[in-house]
Amino acid sequence: xxxxxALAVSRSSGHMxxxxxxxxxxxxxxxxxxxxxxxxxxxxxVDIVNKLQGSSWSYPLGTDHLGRCVLSRLLFGMRVSLxxxxxxxALTFVISLVLGMASGYVGGWFDQLLMRVCDVLLxxxxxxxxxxxxxxxxxxxxxxxxAIVIVQWVSYARIIRGMVQSLKTQDYxxxxxxxxxxxxRILLRHIAPFVLPxxxxxxxxxxxxVILLISEFSFLGLGVQAPAAEWGMMINDSRPYMLDHPALxxxxxxxxxxxxxxxxxLGDGFRDQLDVQAANKGRGWKRNGSGSSRFIRSxxxxxxxxxxxx
Amino acid sequence: xxxxxxxxLIGVIPVxxxxxxxxxxxxxxxxxxxxxxxxxxxxxxxSEEAVxxxxxxxxxxxxxxxxxxTWLYKAVQLDFGTSLVSHQPVGQELGQYLPATLQLALSxxxxxxxxxxxLGILSAVYKGSWLDRVIQFIVVSAASVPSFWIGFLxxxxxxxxxxxxxxxxxxxxxxxxxxxxxLALAYASPLIRLLRTGILEHQHQPYIQAxxxxxxxxxxxxxxxxxxxxxxxxxxxxxxxxxxxLAGTVIVESVFAWPGVGRYLVESVANRDYPxxxxxxxxxxxxxxxxxxxxDLMCAALDPRSRLxxxxxx
Numbered sequence: 001x002x003x004x005x006a007l008a009v010s011r012s013s014g015h016m017x018x019x020x021x022x023x024x025x026x027x028x029x030x031x032x033x034x035x036x037x038x039x040x041x042x043x044x045x046v047d048i049v050n051k052l053q054g055s056s057w058s059y060p061l062g063t064d065h066l067g068r069c070v071l072s073r074l075l076f077g078m079r080v081s082l083x084x085x086x087x088x089x090a091l092t093f094v095i096s097l098v099l100g101m102a103s104g105y106v107g108g109w110f111d112q113l114l115m116r117v118c119d120v121l122l123x124x125x126x127x128x129x130x131x132x133x134x135x136x137x138x139x140x141x142x143x144x145x146x147a148i149v150i151v152q153w154v155s156y157a158r159i160i161r162g163m164v165q166s167l168k169t170q171d172y173x174x175x176x177x178x179x180x181x182x183x184x185r186i187l188l189r190h191i192a193p194f195v196l197p198x199x200x201x202x203x204x205x206x207x208x209x210v211i212l213l214i215s216e217f218s219f220l221g222l223g224v225q226a227p228a229a230e231w232g233m234m235i236n237d238s239r240p241y242m243l244d245h246p247a248l249x250x251x252x253x254x255x256x257x258x259x260x261x262x263x264x265x266l267g268d269g270f271r272d273q274l275d276v277q278a279a280n281k282g283r284g285w286k287r288n289g290s291g292s293s294r295f296i297r298s299x300x301x302x303x304x305x306x307x308x309x310x
Numbered sequence: 311x312x313x314x315x316x317x318x319l320i321g322v323i324p325v326x327x328x329x330x331x332x333x334x335x336x337x338x339x340x341x342x343x344x345x346x347x348x349x350x351x352x353x354x355x356x357s358e359e360a361v362x363x364x365x366x367x368x369x370x371x372x373x374x375x376x377x378x379x380t381w382l383y384k385a386v387q388l389d390f391g392t393s394l395v396s397h398q399p400v401g402q403e404l405g406q407y408l409p410a411t412l413q414l415a416l417s418x419x420x421x422x423x424x425x426x427x428x429l430g431i432l433s434a435v436y437k438g439s440w441l442d443r444v445i446q447f448i449v450v451s452a453a454s455v456p457s458f459w460i461g462f463l464x465x466x467x468x469x470x471x472x473x474x475x476x477x478x479x480x481x482x483x484x485x486x487x488x489x490x491x492x493l494a495l496a497y498a499s500p501l502i503r504l505l506r507t508g509i510l511e512h513q514h515q516p517y518i519q520a521x522x523x524x525x526x527x528x529x530x531x532x533x534x535x536x537x538x539x540x541x542x543x544x545x546x547x548x549x550x551x552x553x554x555x556l557a558g559t560v561i562v563e564s565v566f567a568w569p570g571v572g573r574y575l576v577e578s579v580a581n582r583d584y585p586x587x588x589x590x591x592x593x594x595x596x597x598x599x600x601x602x603x604x605x606d607l608m609c610a611a612l613d614p615r616s617r618l619x620x621x622x623x624x
Binding site for chain 1: 332337339340451470554564578591595
């Protein structure tokens with residue numbers, strides 16, 4: 001009883017948070033898409049005479065050490081962060097979906113092999129593995145995205161595999177088999193619709209983590225290469241001017257903070273809702289059903305850790 | 311218990327083998343030939359014969375499995391090859407930088423415990439109060455902030471504006487405060503969160519109610535009964551966190567110019583010093599695996615349920 005009441009209270013305040021977080025995400029995406037129209041200046045235009053200026057009508061957030069407009073660079077940085085992290089997530093999604101579903105449905109030696117590969121990849125802190133990959137492949141955005149996808153797909157493929165494994169022994173799947181439905185059709189029409197929505201939420205939630213990771217690599221000089229505008233790199237660039245111009249360091253950090261926070265809050269909210277839905281469907285479903293909500297929940301327990309893993 | 315320990319120890323072997331294979335194969339991912347890469351650093355424009363000679367010397371003409379065998383045999387004896395840049399043995403260089411990193415990670419771990427245990431307990435005990443909300447806000451914020459930014463903010467506020475602590479570098483304990491706080495802050499959130507959920511989950515269990523009816527005082531009940539059940543997942547997380555603390559030093563060391571293996575790695579990545587990268591991955595991976603093993607064994611000692619076949623709590 002007490003728990004239910006507490007849940008109801010936290011749910012109503014949760015809706016508010018989610019609305020705010022959602023607005024921030026939408027605004028951020030809009031800023032990224034329309035950056036060329038919104039930015040007051042060319043983000044790459046160097047104007048040494050005009051360097052390190054404070055805010056003015058023409059340069060609302062001032063200029064950096066090369067006289068470039070900080071506001072314009074922040075807006076274009078949103079493009080890089082959201083664009084690259086969405087690409088990472090999309091690639092991760094496709095790879096983990098294909099491998100996870102195949103591994104869960106087919107089983108056998110393929111499944112065994114894939115799970116051993118997962119074991120090894122999961123035996124690393126993600127940051128180290130990504131560093132090693134970028135280190136050997138060479139710095140740069142495309143290599144960074146590749147490295148992130150390689151370290152990310154594992155945990156999702158595992159979740160999908162688990163979901164598919166418990167789904168394929170369900171009565172309705174067996175019935176479909178008996179009716180002569182092909183494997184491809186079962187996977188596409190009877191299993192995928194169940195797996196997809198949950199995966200979309202899980203992955204969308206992790207956009208925040210990926211944004212953090214990209215900024216970390218760019219800070220180390222291994223991600224986006226100059227002169228492109230990226231928040232982590234902007235913070236690193238502002239280093240020598242920190243004492244006299246702390247704002248140069250402050251703005252990009254705030255951008256990362258607000259964006260990642262919005263994604264994290266949104267993710268927590270979605271997960272709670274999935275949990276509530278699962279609980280509403282009754283105990284029987286939870287006990288011997290596909291247990292998808294169970295996977296989501298165990299994932300969410302992990303993801304509190306995962307957030308830092310990277 | 312002995313059976314569980316044995317099972318876990320045996321389970322670690324294939325993972326270690328996979329780790330070594332992965333670190334070995336890393337070098338063969340390199341878009342250019344390793345021998346050419348090595349020569350490009352020391353002697354750009356070397357002749358084809360020189361490259362061939364080096365290939366022979368590095369054993370690159372042998373079948374890949376034989377190369378792996380030789381490499382592993384040497385690595386087990388702590389011989390990780392020589393750095394392409396300094397021409398020093400990599401093992402020796404890593405050994406030289408490792409103490410600084412371990413010192414940083416250990417003091418961060420200490421801070422992490424001092425910080426997250428009380429915060430986790432307080433936010434569970436005073437659930438829903440303003441204190442809990444403040445702590446929750448800190449937890450969510452800390453998980454959304456890049457650690458290097460926190461580091462710079464601390465440098466700006468504490469070192470530059472207040473002049474309290476040294477800016478960067480390694481020296482006496484005052485140099486240690488900012489980097490280890492940065493590192494600890496970056497990894498505190500999941501621990502606080504786990505501890506809070508754990509306590510809340512167990513607080514209203516019948517056996518805790520029974521303890522309360524028996525008149526056992528609040529602090530004692532919390533310490534002896536609730537915490538004992540809430541801690542195992544936290545310990546597991548701690549094992550993972552220590553590994554991440556070690557990995558996170560890469561960034562914090564770059565921020566504070568801390569002379570550890572993390573900064574050495576970033577330099578090596580910039581120089582494309584492949585043997586160093588390879589050895590670093592092997593070293594960190596091994597430490598990570600062993601730390602997780604230690605955490606699992608500790609949990610098993612604390613909570614008999616986790617010794618069950620799957621190693622998963624029911």
